[in-house]
Amino acid sequence: MDTTQRTEQQRSADRRRRELLEAADRVVLRDGPQASMNAIAAEAGITKPILYRHFGDKSGLYAALAKRHTDALLNSLRAALDAPADRRERVEATLDTYLAAIEARPQVYRFLMHPAEGGQTADQGFDVGKHSVPLLRRMGEELATVIEERLDLGPGGQQLARVWGHGIVGMMHAAGDWWLGERPCSRAELVRSLADLLWGRLAAAGDKMGGPGF
Template sequence: MNTTQRTDQQTSAERRRRELLEAADRVVLRDGPQASMNAIAAEAGITKPILYRHFGDKGGLYAALAKRHTDALLDSLRAALDAPADRRERVESTLDTYLAAIEARPQVYRFLMHPAEGSAAQGDQGFDVGKHSAPLLRRMGEELAQVIEERLDLGPDTRRLARVWGHGIVGMMHAAGDWWLGERPCSRQELVRSLADLLWGRLAAAGDRMGGPGF
């Protein structure tokens, strides 16, 4: 019974935790990354200390929240990356998956990418920006690096190149997506093809517009 008891309590606590996370999710969806602990507690129908008992501090709550979304997005990306198709197709499909995700839920995206506001704004407590900034980007970069290293033969420097490229490509995707989300200058597919073209070396291959060495 000791076991069952503990199990019951655990599941109860975990269910509560999930409920709290879902409430927090709703608030973040509505208010963006600046959602206050009070607001989240109110949405969950309880008060602050309970949140703190479950998550330690605001950083903990936000980390837990971010982990859910990050895991979900990473799963989609892995699926796109592992699909049976040639390299270019996979790259385009992965880019498209990411862009579709941020297009579908921009509030969540903003929360994941700019989590700083929620924390370090007032109390200097919580959240070293340099350490926690955009963990999603880091994780995506590392995952992509691993995939590149596993599958590509880049000579003796494969390991280093793969990591640099992983983070670089993810950053390219992120920045282009962020800009695109704000301005909507073209369709998603055009953006995907343009980025893939960039990765496929069209920059180096392009001709100069006029005299001089060109860019």
């Protein structure tokens, strides 16, 4: 039958695809986001055109590769977010999960976050945030839906949740990026500080000199 044959070929193609992705993964883990198509093809034991047949484009391969890690990370985050604990604990667990992930595999993290996608072709003119940094966007949207599902924010709550989702993810990301570079404190301390920030300690803190401090 055509169908069985097709599925057979499909399976074979999928297996190859997975193998190629794993090779790409290894190279990225070794070389960071500058991993070249040549290097990836060599690691996979083949040559460039096959890569292009499978993924069409460098950004295609990037997208496929990113999806794997993004899905994995998002699953961990969802687990932390859905744990049966109070809100503060869940927030801290989520922050810690994210930070542990970027701490464990900084090269992958960097590949996902700073893909350096701008080559010489395409991408012309004002596509801020179209294909860029898709992980941050997905995380932001995900968090937004969780916030909107769980919290009672009154009218306009949906939009508020989206702003907060992207804002909190950005906070987590920037603080994590900085922390990963300088390592000024332990992960637990960082988590506590960020949770404190989200818990309004910024607004609650007293002024230091003169003025209307209490």
